Each structure stands twice: as structure tokens, then as C-alpha cells.
Amino acid sequence: MALMLGIDTGGTFTDAVLLDDDVHGVAAIVARAKAPTTHHELSIGVAQAVSAVLDRVGRDRAATIALVSVSTTLATNALVEGHGxxxxxxxxxxxxxxxxxxxxxxxxxxxxxxxxxxxxxxxxxxxxxxxxxxxxxxxxxxxxxxxxxxxxxxxxxxxxxxxxxxxxxxxxxxxxxxxxxxxxx
Known part of the structure; x- marks a missing residue:
């Protein structure tokens, strides 16, 4: 069973979700986790969210991750808010x-x-x-x-x-x- 890892870094929280792409042809959520977004060093919040989601399924399943998808609203928010x-x-x-x-x-x-x-x-x-x-x-x-x-x-x-x-x-x-x-x- 191959897993897909989705990561979304937002203005407040960074979310991670593991999906199983082999459940009757439909992706099913296996685990999800959330960590505060760390604006001073985004990788910290990402690492915390990923670590938490892997803890929920067992770290040995990390080897079965076939796809990682990363998204963020930070750039859009910066433009809308006039920052940057x-x-x-x-x-x-x-x-x-x-x-x-x-x-x-x-x-x-x-x-x-x-x-x-x-x-x-x-x-x-x-x-x-x-x-x-x-x-x-x-x-x-x-x-x-x-x-x-x-x-x-x-x-x-x-x-x-x-x-x-x-x-x-x-x-x-x-x-x-x-x-x-x-x-x-």
C-alpha cells in the first residue's frame, strides 16, 4: 500500500495528511496532524507536522510514501496583505x-x-x-x-x-x- 503525504503551510498552522491511494481506487485519509506555522523558520513547523503524522501511523511506514505534495498560502497572503x-x-x-x-x-x-x-x-x-x-x-x-x-x-x-x-x-x-x-x- 503506497502512501501520499500532503503538507500545507498556512498563516497559522502547518497541516500534514497521509493518504492511502489504494483503497478501492479512492484516496483515503490514514492520518492527519497539525503544528503551528513557524514563520521565522518554516521547516520547523513542517518537520513537526510531518513527524506527528508519521508517529500516528508508525515511522516504518515512511518508506511506503510514494508522493509528497506541498502547498502554501503564505505567498498569496503576503501579496494580498501588501507584505514582502x-x-x-x-x-x-x-x-x-x-x-x-x-x-x-x-x-x-x-x-x-x-x-x-x-x-x-x-x-x-x-x-x-x-x-x-x-x-x-x-x-x-x-x-x-x-x-x-x-x-x-x-x-x-x-x-x-x-x-x-x-x-x-x-x-x-x-x-x-x-x-x-x-x-x-
């Missing part, structure tokens, strides 16, 4: 109306949003080239004010080249992490 570190956002190929409609115009503080030409059409063809010099200049100017960058290019799921070029350049000149929208889709 500031990030710079580069958008390529979006009109002002598209930035507004998609929520990109309010995703970061207005002075941390850089909207530029670039992006691709729905077929993956380049709409206009990137201005790499302008990207480098703006990233360097923002680097002391942000802890990370994001890049979003129109139709990047069809052709991620502009996001990849911009992300590599921003990383190289700032040393900061960069997330590209095509990596999330």
Missing part, C-alpha cells in the same frame, strides 16, 4: 490598456514597472526588437530598490526568446533573481 519585498517588473509588447486589463499595471509600484517595446504575436513572430541597452540601464537603476525582477512578454508561451534574453541580461547586471512569465504557464 519589492520587485521590478519589465513588460514587453503590452499596450497600456493590456497592462491595465491583465493587472500588470498594478502588480508592482508604478515606479518599479518598466513597459517597453518587444514581444511576439500569437504565432510567435517578433513584433519589435528588444532594446537591450535600455533594459540594462533600467535594471541597474532599480537594482538597489528591489529584491527581485519579473519579466512578462506578450505571447511568451509561443516564443519565450525576449523573456529569456531580458532575464539573462538582468541577472548578469544585477545578480538578482528573475522570474519569467513563460516559466509559470
Amino acid at each position: 519585498e519589492p520587485a521590478g517588473l519589465f513588460s514587453f509588447g503590452f499596450s497600456a490598456a493590456e497592462l491595465e486589463r491583465t493587472g500588470l499595471s498594478t502588480a508592482v509600484a508604478p515606479d518599479l514597472l518598466t513597459s517597453m517595446d518587444g514581444g511576439h504575436d500569437a504565432h510567435g513572430n517578433e513584433r519589435s526588437p528588444l532594446d537591450l541597452e535600455a533594459i540594462e540601464h533600467r535594471a541597474t537603476a532599480l537594482a538597489d530598490r528591489v529584491s527581485a525582477f519579473a519579466v512578462a512578454s506578450q505571447f511568451s508561451v509561443r516564443n519565450p526568446a525576449h523573456e529569456q534574453q531580458a532575464a539573462a541580461l538582468i541577472r548578469s547586471v544585477t545578480g538578482l533573481p528573475v522570474t519569467a512569465s513563460h516559466e509559470l504557464s
Whole structure:
């Protein structure tokens, strides 16, 4: 009997649940446990919840865990509550109306949003080239004010080249992490 371990780190508690995936084709709860979320070191609360759930079924059954699934609401809560570190956002190929409609115009503080030409059409063809010099200049100017960058290019799921070029350049000149929208889709 293979087990599945689910872990959810929330704002107050970290929950762990063991499921048996072999009960008449339906996952059945074998054991569950809860521990306080330790915000200063999340791994402590996770370890406590996992330890408690394994204690309920016997630690020897840990070897039968075939899947571990981890989720958290902490990042969502931080965004909703306005906590977290500031990030710079580069958008390529979006009109002002598209930035507004998609929520990109309010995703970061207005002075941390850089909207530029670039992006691709729905077929993956380049709409206009990137201005790499302008990207480098703006990233360097923002680097002391942000802890990370994001890049979003129109139709990047069809052709991620502009996001990849911009992300590599921003990383190289700032040393900061960069997330590209095509990596999330």
C-alpha cells in the first residue's frame, strides 16, 4: 500500500495528511496532524507536522510514501496583505490598456514597472526588437530598490526568446533573481 503525504503551510498552522491511494481506487485519509506555522523558520513547523503524522501511523511506514505534495498560502497572503519585498517588473509588447486589463499595471509600484517595446504575436513572430541597452540601464537603476525582477512578454508561451534574453541580461547586471512569465504557464 503506497502512501501520499500532503503538507500545507498556512498563516497559522502547518497541516500534514497521509493518504492511502489504494483503497478501492479512492484516496483515503490514514492520518492527519497539525503544528503551528513557524514563520521565522518554516521547516520547523513542517518537520513537526510531518513527524506527528508519521508517529500516528508508525515511522516504518515512511518508506511506503510514494508522493509528497506541498502547498502554501503564505505567498498569496503576503501579496494580498501588501507584505514582502519589492520587485521590478519589465513588460514587453503590452499596450497600456493590456497592462491595465491583465493587472500588470498594478502588480508592482508604478515606479518599479518598466513597459517597453518587444514581444511576439500569437504565432510567435517578433513584433519589435528588444532594446537591450535600455533594459540594462533600467535594471541597474532599480537594482538597489528591489529584491527581485519579473519579466512578462506578450505571447511568451509561443516564443519565450525576449523573456529569456531580458532575464539573462538582468541577472548578469544585477545578480538578482528573475522570474519569467513563460516559466509559470
